[in-house]
Amino acid sequence: MGNATGDGAARPRTGEILKEMAITAWYLRAVLIGLLLLFVLLTIGMYYWGAPVETANRTPSRLGETVYFCAITALTIGYGDVVPTSAFGRIDAACLGLIGVVFTGLIVAAAVRGVQEAAHRAERTG
16 A cells, blocks of 8 residues: 555645636536525525524514524524524425535535546646
């Protein structure tokens, strides 16, 4: 078993990795923009029909808190300080979580492809 750094293999540069990642993200731009637009629509729907409530004092959430809740849900963190109280809001929150998983997966896939392509290019050139 050879050490990857000691067997003479060329290492990809960070700039090349980021360039390849950006190229991949550019190819995925329609899907990524579609997911962002869907996120915005679901956030608006959550604000008007999801009935989000702060758990600390049980008051309706303001727009900023609703956007915060939707972002935290899409990132699959889910602190629980704001919760939807209607059936629509719960379905909306589940959809936001799925969108977040797909969006995150696409970004990670673009990063992995960037590393792979930069490594292949580094092997070919040096």
